[in-house]
Amino acid sequence: MLVFLAQLIIIGDPLYSIRYLLREAAVYAPTQIPIIIKTLVYRFLLFLLVCFLLWFRLVPAARLNTFIGFLVVSSLASSTGMTISQGLAPYHIGFNYGEDGMQELVQYLHRKVKKGDIIVATDDISHRLGLSSKAYLDYSIWHDTEAMRRYLQEPKVSALVISITANTIEQLRAIRQDSKLAEILQNHFEYRHIGTYRVWTKIKTVAASARQLCPRMQTLAYKNCFTQRR
Numbered sequence: 001m002l003v004f005l006a007q008l009i010i011i012g013d014p015l016y017s018i019r020y021l022l023r024e025a026a027v028y029a030p031t032q033i034p035i036i037i038k039t040l041v042y043r044f045l046l047f048l049l050v051c052f053l054l055w056f057r058l059v060p061a062a063r064l065n066t067f068i069g070f071l072v073v074s075s076l077a078s079s080t081g082m083t084i085s086q087g088l089a090p091y092h093i094g095f096n097y098g099e100d101g102m103q104e105l106v107q108y109l110h111r112k113v114k115k116g117d118i119i120v121a122t123d124d125i126s127h128r129l130g131l132s133s134k135a136y137l138d139y140s141i142w143h144d145t146e147a148m149r150r151y152l153q154e155p156k157v158s159a160l161v162i163s164i165t166a167n168t169i170e171q172l173r174a175i176r177q178d179s180k181l182a183e184i185l186q187n188h189f190e191y192r193h194i195g196t197y198r199v200w201t202k203i204k205t206v207a208a209s210a211r212q213l214c215p216r217m218q219t220l221a222y223k224n225c226f227t228q229r230r
Helices: 002-011 014-028 030-058 064-088 102-112 123-128 139-143 145-152 169-177 179-188 205-211 215-224
Strands: 118-120 157-163 189-194 197-202
Touching: 002 030, 014 030, 014 169, 102 123, 102 157, 102 189, 102 197, 118 145, 139 145, 139 169, 145 157, 145 169, 145 179, 157 169, 179 189
Parallel strands: 118 157
Antiparallel strands: 157 197, 189 197
């Protein structure tokens, strides 16, 4: 019981830290990586300390067979604690581990994307929006920011959606570091952060012209969109 509580309270869900927090930090906040790793290590060491204290407290005369039994019971209790931690988590624990905000994202895009439009997003989002297979992207566009720039300027393309839970670290770094792509997004798209998703939707020509009145504010807004949390 105590091992179960230690897993639930001290460690929680380490996969979330590895699969989501570390990957997001690698793109948007590299200075946070050592802090995340240290936190994981400290929590694991504290968990081990609790387990050893329980072992020496409950079994003063330690025997090999008793120790093995204790390990089995502790493993089951730890697994149960992690399963409950995952079950209570607000994020997705399937393929896109750590994903959050899909429903809100789909509702938002339904309001912003017109019928017949195309969005630059992974296939799971296109599928949720009910787009036809013709609207699905060639996956190679995620590895070619020059092609993405051309694509985003097409009249039928109305949105860009990226997420560390769906895209690779290399893809997001390339998008973030492309200054020409940044200019296109600043001048012609509106940004919104939904859950684990960063979304740009194409704005009307009049609104786009108004945004160009203050280039410095555009640049600051673009930089902030990669660090702001909703």
